[in-house]
Amino acid sequence: MTDIITTNALCKKYGEAMSVKDLDLKVPRGVVYGFLGPNGAGKSTTMKMILGLAKPTSGTITVFGKEMNQRNRLTILKEAGSLIESPSYYAHLTGRENLKIISTLKGVEEEEIDRVLKIVRLENQKDKKAGQYSLGMKQRLGLAGALLGNPKLLILDEPTNGLDPAGIQEMRELIRALPKTFGMTVMVSSHLLNEIEQMADHIGVISKGELVFQDRLKVLHDKSKSSLAVRTLDNEAAKGVFQKHGIMCREEGAFLLLPELSDQELSAHIFHLFHETIGVVRLEERKKTLEEIFIELTGTAVSL
Numbered sequence: 552m553t554d555i556i557t558t559n560a561l562c563k564k565y566g567e568a569m570s571v572k573d574l575d576l577k578v579p580r581g582v583v584y585g586f587l588g589p590n591g592a593g594k595s596t597t598m599k600m601i602l603g604l605a606k607p608t609s610g611t612i613t614v615f616g617k618e619m620n621q622r623n624r625l626t627i628l629k630e631a632g633s634l635i636e637s638p639s640y641y642a643h644l645t646g647r648e649n650l651k652i653i654s655t656l657k658g659v660e661e662e663e664i665d666r667v668l669k670i671v672r673l674e675n676q677k678d679k680k681a682g683q684y685s686l687g688m689k690q691r692l693g694l695a696g697a698l699l700g701n702p703k704l705l706i707l708d709e710p711t712n713g714l715d716p717a718g719i720q721e722m723r724e725l726i727r728a729l730p731k732t733f734g735m736t737v738m739v740s741s742h743l744l745n746e747i748e749q750m751a752d753h754i755g756v757i758s759k760g761e762l763v764f765q766d767r768l769k770v771l772h773d774k775s776k777s778s779l780a781v782r783t784l785d786n787e788a789a790k791g792v793f794q795k796h797g798i799m800c801r802e803e804g805a806f807l808l809l810p811e812l813s814d815q816e817l818s819a820h821i822f823h824l825f826h827e828t829i830g831v832v833r834l835e836e837r838k839k840t841l842e843e844i845f846i847e848l849t850g851t852a853v854s855l
């Protein structure tokens with residue numbers, strides 16, 4: 552699978568503060584790439600650099616195999632749609648008229664307007680003034696503008712910010728469907744783990760300007776390995792029995808935490824405890840939640 556966006560040792564300094572540090576991103580083709588991180592982690596700054604809206608202090612960015620620089624910027628942007636910060640629109644113009652302006656700027660056919668209005672489900676509100684749109688509708692209008700011209704890449708910075716739960720759900724479903732329906736690659740940022748989990752195939756986690764995890768979401772799920780917690784009538788003695796058989800365990804409250812064991816291994820160890828007349832009173836499976844893994848990675852709770 553080829554990468555649509557790659558960055559190499561990308562850095563951005565504002566004054567003395569390093570907002571983005573040595574970022575090596577890889578956004579594969581045809582996926583929703585969730586860019587996750589707490590507020591102020593550097594997500595917007597990175598996305599702006601990818602779009603050529605902010606100049607990197609050092610490092611390189613490649614989009615569609617071309618280096619993002621003054622010479623290639625317009626060629627790259629012709630194939631990329633974006634929604635950075637709140638969508639801008641003319642309040643006194645209708646939704647359709649707003650899109651007409653963008654389509655003229657982008658040089659795309661007028662038929663495109665009706666196509667994108669349909670995708671974002673605004674076709675019935677297209678003749679209403681944008682100033683009278685709800686926040687969710689304005690956000691969808693912004694997405695429609697980004698979709699004009701059927702770009703190969705979409706970069707969306709916190710597109711669900713400020714939306715109500717129904718609006719959030721609708722935006723997620725729209726984004727989720729874009730790779731499959733139109734073959735697009737979508738990079739979408741959020742500070743909400745649960746949101747990224749519902750949309751993304753790949754994720755990059757950024758914390759204090761640094762990438763702390765990047766892979767398929769599935770790999771992160773696999774990290775949430777389970778362990779076993781056992782409570783006995785004499786944990787101290789039980790600990791000794793486990794150790795005697797090569798199992799290191801640690802105490803957590805009234806439980807002993809064991810590493811992951813096969814069913815056979817576990818039953819053998821329980822048998823050892825019985826053999827030493829140590830009664831087992833509880834046996835539980837413990838799984839680290841994704842939330843806990845994120846806190847480990849970023850030192851901050853990312854889902855509110």
Ligand SMILES: Nc1ncnc2c1ncn2[C@@H]1O[C@H](COP(=O)(O)OP(=O)(O)OP(=O)(O)O)[C@@H](O)[C@H]1O
Nearest residue numbers: 565570588589590591592593594595596597709742
């Ligand atoms: N134009 C700027 N001048 C100075 N500092 C800036 C500028 N833009 C961003 N920063 C700083 O860079 C850091 C990263 O900001 P950025 O907006 O990229 O984070 P973010 O992850 O997008 O967070 P949020 O979700 O809150 O927007 C912050 O400390 C911010 O204060």
